[in-house]
Amino acid sequence: MPVRTLDHVNIRTPDVPGTTAFFRDLLGLDARPAPGADHIDRGCWIHDPAGHPIIHIGPADAAYPSDAMHPFAPARGGGAVHHVALLCDDLVDMLDRLNHASRAVTRRDYPEAGLIQIFVQEANDILLELNFRKEAG
Template identity: 30%
Template sequence: MPVQKLDHVNVRTSDLPGMIDFYQRVMGMKLGARPGFDFPGAWLYVGDQAVVHLIETVDSPPDYRPDQRLEHFALSATGLGDFLAHLRAHKVAYYCRVLPDFDIRQVNLHDPDGNHLHVDFPPDEDADLSDYDGT
């Protein structure tokens, strides 16, 4: 039974409305069905797949710690130029990299809780990969 793909990422947050807004408005995900758990949260979908699961916590999530193991999660996409323009329109800071040996275009950004995510685009997509500070 080999592993086939990443199914979803589960993120704790003390700002559920802000995180829902970010993943809908900035990342283009849709709020969708979620099991009737006895704790607050939300599932955000890409197509039929619940990709980001949010769990609301009472206390603020801890800041990044040296012993933290999950550094980021990644999504794949197409439409690099449009995505960068969308991030700038929403004043979301990002930095871009081209992965050596793979030529993948990578857009790195952070959600409202400071979680690092990157969106990977195919090598045949071209756009201005200058960093943007969100202003």
């Protein structure tokens, strides 16, 4: 059975509200309370425009089922994960949002691939690659 797609990324952080705000306010994604959480500031799922949960944000001190076999050690940045890539629309709007929030970005244009990439770090210093693809004409 092949892998069909990436299901989600989990970010465990001491700043759930700040991390949630980055994805909701700057990237324009929908934030909803995670199952068992009574508010998005205590744990949330970030949903893509189709309503799929793609990023799970949880408190650093929460107990996860995997902790018994792989204990969690709080850290900043992505550790062994270099970056998380998101396919995006509306490059101008995204750059305006990031600029307004004083976020440093690195832009790479790849016209031969019909691709523009924006690299930005979210609230926990995890590197995000925001991809903007031109439709083949």
